[in-house]
Amino acid sequence: MTKILSLSVAVLACALMATSCASNRRNPELAYVERPVEQLYNLASERLDRRDYRRAIQLFEEVERQHPYSEWARRAMIMSAYASYRSGDFTTSVSGAERYLALHPGGSEAEYAYYLIALNYFDQIIDVGRDQATTERARDALLDVTRRFPSSEYARDARVKLDMVNDQLAGKEMTVGRWYLRSNQTLAAVNRFRNVLVHYQTTSHTPEALHRLVEAYLTIGMREQALVAGATLGHNYPDSDWYRMSYQLLTNQGLDPDLVGEPARRSFLQRILPGGN
Structure with missing residues (x-):
């Protein structure tokens, strides 16, 4: 019985060795052979350029394993995170970038790690x-880049992306506000449209938010607020379709936004916007 067991173990060991050898023959780059760090790193970069992200990640990890205390290992760590990003594995990429920052907070690639x-x-x-939870995380991460590295090329791109993110978040507020308006939950709708003016006033949704406030205020009988909201819309976006619609709504109610002066508009914005003018 002991001889049979020993024979079985030997056969299994040979089979595993054969499988390993066959695998290494198929993927000789991944066979564990100690190689110069530059060679490993260049192999990984070549795979990355060829969009073979899985193999690139494995090779960058091999750089870390074989040369853990080298400058190349630090670079390989962030390049592995980048390869994960390119492959669409966002969770792994974020984890890799965060690991880099935990180990090398002052490293030369830290700026890119935050951006990644x-x-x-x-x-x-x-x-x-x-x-929009992910959108909010994107906003916070982009703001982090602009605060930490305000003069960098990454910060410049982050600011462009922030405009897009804020437009997205404003769009969400508008979607919810319109739904409240259709559902006759007018005060809830007003709060959503005001949020757009408070937090996202530089986005493309601001003219519609002002128009929807005109609609909402007229619905609940707040004629003065509707008039001033319409006048503010006309002052800032006089050629917009939203102002034409608001103007018609107001004049149908006997209200003329052209008669509202700057002090009233300023007071309206100050009630909504901190430091509004």
Whole structure:
């Protein structure tokens, strides 16, 4: 019995060795052979350029394993996170960038690591009809880049992306506000449209938010507020379709937004916007 067991173990060991050898023959780059760090790193970069992200990640990880205390290992760590991002594995990419920052907070690639985290969240932004938690994480990560590295090229791109993110978040507020308006939950709708003016006043949704406030205020009989909201819309966006619609709504009620002066508009904005003018 002992001889049979020994024979079985030997056969199994040979089979495993044969499988390992066959695998290494198929993928000789991944066979564990100690190689110069530059050679390993260049092999990984070549795979990355060829969009073979899985193999690139394995080779970058091999750089870390074989040369853990080298400058190349630090670079390989962030390049592995980048390869994960390119492959669409956003969770792994964020984890890799965060690991880099935990180990090398002052490293030369730290700036890019923060930017890469923001990119991962930004690329996951979905339509305004869905939950916007990822959009908010993208906003926070992009703001982090602009605060930490205000003069960098990454900060310049982050600011452009922030405009897109804020437009997305404003769009979500508008979607919810319109739904409240249709459902006769007018005060809830007013709060959503005011949020757009408070937090996202530089986005493309501001003219509609002002028009919807005109609609909402007229619905609940707040004629003065509706008039001033319409006048503010006309002052800032006189050629917009939203102002034409608001103007018609107001004049049908006997209200003329052209008669509202700057002090009234300023007072309206100050009630909504901190430091409004």
